[in-house]
Amino acid sequence: MTTKTVAQLLSKDNTLQDVTVKGWVRTFRANRFIALNDGSTINNIQCVVDFENFDEALLKRITTGAAIHVAGELVESQGKGQSVEIQVKELEILGDSDPETYPIQPKKHTFEFLRENAHLRTRTNTFSAVMRLRSSLSFAIHKYFTENGFYNMHTPIITGSDAEGAGEMFRVSTLDAKNPPLNEDGTVNYKEDFFGKETNLTVSGQLEAETYAMSLGKVYTFGPTFRAENSNTSRHLAEFWMIEPEVAFMDLAGNMDLAEDFLKSVLGYALENNKEDLEFLDKRLQDAEKSLPEAERSPMNLIDKIKFVVDNNFKRVSYTEAIDILRNCKPNKKKKFKYLIEEWGADLQSEHERYLVEKHFKCPVILFDYPANIKAFYMRLNEDGKTVRAMDILFPGIGEMVGGSQREERLEVLKEKMKALDIPEEELWWYLDLRKYGTAVHSGFGLGFERLVMFTTGMGNIRDVIPYPRTPQNAEF
Known part of the structure; x- marks a missing residue:
């Protein structure tokens, strides 16, 4: 008999039959009802045990967290909350779980506690839903680019350049940390290092992706990036994943078109294929917000927020127009913003960006033509000499x-x-070579994958949308 997943057994097109399933015990009530989950769905399947047919010693081993193998008849459920259940005929304990020490008990745990037990936290409904959505979004990204003629490339993780010019990079070295070779001036002699030069973990694959775009036309990277920023906020990780497409012969307008279509497609895929997980996370978010003052509650629930992006055309606004709007808006005039907008050239903060989206335009917004001095060196300078063809x-x-x-x-x-x-x-001699040999207009963008997962799942902390977060003073697991 073929072992089926819980998701298969609970599907509407499944027929009543003899079945076998394996999973982990969520609860075991009244020595009779096992709630079993195998990670394939947010839902458990109820397995009904007639305790008279099984040894008491075996039943005592059915504790929360234990791995079991169940065989029996799939029948229509007599109770509420599920359409079908399994009348258990055979039961095997595959792996015991110590009820005294197992940390993921059937009760509410704080996210801080679950981060300390990140190796087990996907056995909770919230984190299993988040990680299934993360997987779906990852697949949707590859699907979109493949269907639109892009080639996937793997850019180097070890690099000798700082693409962002930020300088906050993790050094890669095999030199003796206590006694490195030194130059005459006392600086470290990296010529004796493994690569013969100073190298770091990459902060972006963009520059290398550009080289391939200028021969293959349309490419994208989807890989790990690293930032040695000593920040402990809910939006920062030291290790995260970036999606970075680069396209030859595409200008800024085409770049905006691509990014908008890409985001709508990927989020639409999640809406279509992860309904149960999204509904669960939506309810979780609404329940959590009930205790907040009304002014602090989200104006939209989770699913509506995703549909808001998928169903609305993105408003395109120049940075200069956005500054005028923000400078003259009530929150700025009444000094409600933490960072007041006083003059052109200000670097916009999250509070300003959200005001434009949620209050002023009431749709997703694309800002373009930013001041050159707050953007990266590789962005195309406009004819005015003070702005670049950037977009957020x-x-x-x-x-x-x-x-x-x-x-x-x-x-x-x-x-x-x-x-x-x-x-x-x-x-960056090789990067300059692109401008010597067949140069052409080309464009691209970067999307932090964890930020997309945060938006889609409604999670408030970036540490909760990656399996094992890397943050200052934390490299556990």
Whole structure:
């Protein structure tokens, strides 16, 4: 007899029959009712045990967290809450669970406690739902790009360049940490290191992806990136995943079109294929907000917020127009913003981005043409000499979701920008080569995957949407 998943047994098109299933015990009530889950669905299947047919010693081993194998007849349920249940004929304990020490008990746990037990937290409904959604979103991303003619490339994790110019990078070295070789001036001699130069973990695959776009046309990366930023906020991780498409012969308008279509497609896939998980997370969020003052509650529930993005055209607004709106809005004039907008050139914060999306335009917003001095060196300088062809996509509840730009394709302009920022040409000689040999307009964007998962699941802390979060002073598991 083929073992079936709980999801298969609970599906509407399943027929009543003899079945076998394996999973972990969530609860065992009255020595009779086992709630069994195998991770395939948010829902448990009820397994009904006639205790007279089984040894008492065996039944005592059916505790929360135990792994069991059940065989029996799938029948229509006599109780409420489920359509079918299993009348158990055979039962085997595959792995015992100590009820005295098993941390994931059938009660409410704090997210902080569950992070300390991250190796077991997916046995809860919340985290199993989050991680199934994470998997679905990952598949939808690859599906979208494959169906739209993109080639997936794996960019280096170890790099000698700082793509963002941020300087907050993790060093990669095999030198003796206590006694490294030194130059005459006392600095570390990296020529004796493994790679013969100073190397780090990457903060972005964008620059390498650009090189492939300029030969393959349309490429994307989806890989781990690292940022040594000493920040313990709910929005920061030291290790996270980035989606970065790059497209040759595409300008900023095409880049905005691509990003909008991509986001709608990926989120639409989650709505269609993860209904039960989204409904559970939606209810969880609504229940959690009942204790908050009305002013602090989300204006939309989770599913409506996702549909808000999928169903609305994104409003395209220049940075200059956005600054005028923000400078003259009530929260700014009444000093309700934490960061007041006083003049052109200000770097927008999440509170400003959310105001534009949730209060002013009431739809997702794409801001474009940012001041050059608050954006990266590789962004295409506009004719006004003070703005660049950058764009950010803003979402409700979260602010910036996507950052991208048309890339600077002019060799001399790029050199001048690098010189102004003290970026050595010899460090990025290969990047400059793209501007020497068949240069052309090209564009791309970056999307932090965990931020997308946060938006889709309604989770408030980025540590809760990645299996094992890496944060300052924390590299457990």
